[in-house]
Amino acid sequence: MPGIDQVLAQAMGIPGVLGAGLIDWTSGLTLGTAGQAPNGDHEAAAADTAEVVQAVARNATFDTTGAAAPALEDLIITAAGSYHLIRFVHTAFDSQTYLYLWLDRAQANLAVARIRLRDLAAGLVAS
Amino acid sequence: MGLPPSPPPGPAGLLDRCAAARVTGALRGPHGCVYLLDGAVTWVEGAAAPGIEVRLSAAGRVPPQGWRYAVETAGPQRQGGRFLVSEGWLTQGELEICHLAALLDAAFFALPLPPETTSFTPGTGHWLGVVRPISAGDLQRATARRRALLDRLRPWAAVDTQPVVPAGPGAPAGTTPRQRRLLAHADGRHTPCELARALGQSAFVTLLDIRRLAAAGLVRMPPGGLPRRRPGATPAGHPPPGAGRGRTPTWQPPVPELLDTRDPDVALLVRLRTALEENL
Numbered sequence: 001m002p003g004i005d006q007v008l009a010q011a012m013g014i015p016g017v018l019g020a021g022l023i024d025w026t027s028g029l030t031l032g033t034a035g036q037a038p039n040g041d042h043e044a045a046a047a048d049t050a051e052v053v054q055a056v057a058r059n060a061t062f063d064t065t066g067a068a069a070p071a072l073e074d075l076i077i078t079a080a081g082s083y084h085l086i087r088f089v090h091t092a093f094d095s096q097t098y099l100y101l102w103l104d105r106a107q108a109n110l111a112v113a114r115i116r117l118r119d120l121a122a123g124l125v126a127s
Numbered sequence: 128m129g130l131p132p133s134p135p136p137g138p139a140g141l142l143d144r145c146a147a148a149r150v151t152g153a154l155r156g157p158h159g160c161v162y163l164l165d166g167a168v169t170w171v172e173g174a175a176a177p178g179i180e181v182r183l184s185a186a187g188r189v190p191p192q193g194w195r196y197a198v199e200t201a202g203p204q205r206q207g208g209r210f211l212v213s214e215g216w217l218t219q220g221e222l223e224i225c226h227l228a229a230l231l232d233a234a235f236f237a238l239p240l241p242p243e244t245t246s247f248t249p250g251t252g253h254w255l256g257v258v259r260p261i262s263a264g265d266l267q268r269a270t271a272r273r274r275a276l277l278d279r280l281r282p283w284a285a286v287d288t289q290p291v292v293p294a295g296p297g298a299p300a301g302t303t304p305r306q307r308r309l310l311a312h313a314d315g316r317h318t319p320c321e322l323a324r325a326l327g328q329s330a331f332v333t334l335l336d337i338r339r340l341a342a343a344g345l346v347r348m349p350p351g352g353l354p355r356r357r358p359g360a361t362p363a364g365h366p367p368p369g370a371g372r373g374r375t376p377t378w379q380p381p382v383p384e385l386l387d388t389r390d391p392d393v394a395l396l397v398r399l400r401t402a403l404e405e406n407l
Contacts, residue, residue, distance in 0.1 A: 002218070002219065002220055003218075003219035003220050003222075003223055004220055004223050004224070004259070006219075007220060022224075024227065024228065024231060024269070026231075026273055026276070026329070026332060027231055027269035027270065027272050027273045028268075028269060028272050029227070029231060029261075029265060029266070029269035030265070031223065031224065031259070043265075043268075047272065050272075054276070057303070058303065058339070059303075060300070060303055063303060067304065068304050068308065069304070070304065089224065091186075091221060091224055091225070092186040092187070092221075093182045093183055093185065093186035093188060093221075093225050093228075093327065094182055094185075094186075094326075094327060094328035094329055094332075095224050096228070096329070096332065097224055097228070123220075124218070124220035124224070125218060125220055125221050125224070126218065
């Protein structure tokens, strides 16, 4: 039964991955990290990606279903040389976390990384 | 000659000193209790934020009698968290996420610990056991970032401790699912922290959502709690008063109906105050 560290270790097996983390987006607190971080600073990467997630999560524009279930799945930032992939972790209880992947654009396949990260997020909470 | 000496570090708080001394035990302050193991924070609990029991019970993940078994089974070894996983109620990942979410929420209210009213019990731990310790520095920086987020909505702080009263019926457009759920449960009797407990959700995120709803005019401000314009302050992107003659007022009352009231005296007074504050 995987915990945070096991899931992050599995995330490091995704092709092209440079680093991974599980982060609380209301505070930028890292619950766990693996591999490298942009500029060598996992805490800064967590705080910065948390700001991006806050901006998306507080706005109704990205939730058009009107359903009670959370609508947000992932966020993708493409930059020169890298991809930043953010996957919301939906839990049965109340929590505000996401998995973050930093990928080498020359090595990574974005579609594969998205699917693998989706499965890892699901595996973190499945009973 | 050399570089000037670096400024002395700021006065370290009680938690920093305990972390540096690698203490093990519980620090009980007026708004919560912080458990430490070798200086790392293993658990925080407080009355304002719903704990792990409330969160998991609200989600239906642990049966009501399960908590009693867990506390009894945890025993002196304090392995309650491991017991919840071994019973199949939670995955290890869920335990770790729920534990840190509840810890972070309680820390928001418990920190900083005032040295004069905080007592220390050495050696003690919590029945949940050590799930995932977090450094005192990381926790305090995370709490400071949360506080900064709430401070951006400071003019609406008056709603924090008052019963939540929706400004109108129904679920207005432009709200998130979480905000709609809060509006649906706001009955004019419960404060944001009481709503958070009833729904088993983060008290901090509830405060943030209620302030946002108040700012959008969807939750009523308590009487006397209308935001005041500070003298000399102007809305972002607008020139100071007098720079653009004849511009339309940009101030919006937090309760839109205030301007539509049938009582002409109140409407007149609100308009008068708005006009006066525009020209302060």
